[in-house]
Amino acid sequence: MKRITTIDELRRARAELNGTVAFVPTMGFLHAGHLTLMRRGLELCDHLVVSVFVNPTQFGPGEDLDNYPRDLKGDVEKCRSVGCEIFFCPRRDHVYTDHHSTTVIVDELDRSLCGPSRPGHFEGVATIVAKLFNIVTPDVAVFGQKDYQQLAIIRRMTRDLNFDIRIEGVPIIREDDGLAMSSRNRYLDDDQRRQALCLSRGLVAAHRAYTDDPSRTVRALLETARRPIEAAPGAHIDYLECVHPQTLMPLDADRPVSDDGALMATAVSIGPARLIDNLRLHEPLPDGPLRSLP
Numbered sequence: 001m002k003r004i005t006t007i008d009e010l011r012r013a014r015a016e017l018n019g020t021v022a023f024v025p026t027m028g029f030l031h032a033g034h035l036t037l038m039r040r041g042l043e044l045c046d047h048l049v050v051s052v053f054v055n056p057t058q059f060g061p062g063e064d065l066d067n068y069p070r071d072l073k074g075d076v077e078k079c080r081s082v083g084c085e086i087f088f089c090p091r092r093d094h095v096y097t098d099h100h101s102t103t104v105i106v107d108e109l110d111r112s113l114c115g116p117s118r119p120g121h122f123e124g125v126a127t128i129v130a131k132l133f134n135i136v137t138p139d140v141a142v143f144g145q146k147d148y149q150q151l152a153i154i155r156r157m158t159r160d161l162n163f164d165i166r167i168e169g170v171p172i173i174r175e176d177d178g179l180a181m182s183s184r185n186r187y188l189d190d191d192q193r194r195q196a197l198c199l200s201r202g203l204v205a206a207h208r209a210y211t212d213d214p215s216r217t218v219r220a221l222l223e224t225a226r227r228p229i230e231a232a233p234g235a236h237i238d239y240l241e242c243v244h245p246q247t248l249m250p251l252d253a254d255r256p257v258s259d260d261g262a263l264m265a266t267a268v269s270i271g272p273a274r275l276i277d278n279l280r281l282h283e284p285l286p287d288g289p290l291r292s293l294p
């Protein structure tokens, strides 16, 4: 595996790869969820490129940019173990040179969910992903569905800016007890880690309520999800929304979910960590730990 830090070197190494290339952009501190994205990339393509770059432009004031967990040595080992060929960890001042003044804005899809509480976040994400796409020029790029809104925005950007890249979304990877994997889980102490299960409990409760009676209103489903989350003493809901799975616009609270289905998504702060999770109510519960939640 080549470990590369400059854009020129990356372009040269990329040009030497014969066959198709999968790309997994990350901010490092890799966990089993990232490794699943990488394996999916290697199922779809001949080669795998992984980037590790903690992108400053997607963090707002007061967010965790300076404390974002890092483990470059561990990341290198993990990437090597799955068969990654190019590990790209560029320097911040190489990626954002002086007077960097171009930003990618994907309108509409950032108006709900994380958009209002993290102004500028998705501009930062779209900008860095567009830059990395231009640098790496992959055939396929793989993203996790935990960041559902991010995935929707990247799909839209890829289409609108005519990147010739297939965007592959991978279902959420969960710990054995149902908590969605995230680099930010490491901020939680033991008690907070237990409380963090309230996100999956809330979403699963809403899923069960919907499956049991699809004529329930969106408001009733949101109330069902809210109860287990509010029962966790340290949990503060940033948002809990039921949105259209494609447009991400909030559904009418007084009506049942329409045939288009519904994505229920939440962001909850527990101690120092802001955790997100989501579930599609109109699809069967995914195999795995959510099915055995009490």
Ligand code: PAF
Binding pocket: 025, 026, 027, 053, 055, 058, 125, 128, 129, 147, 150
């Ligand atoms: O999902 C992430 O880790 C980041 O938002 C991404 C896509 C690597 C952009 O910095």
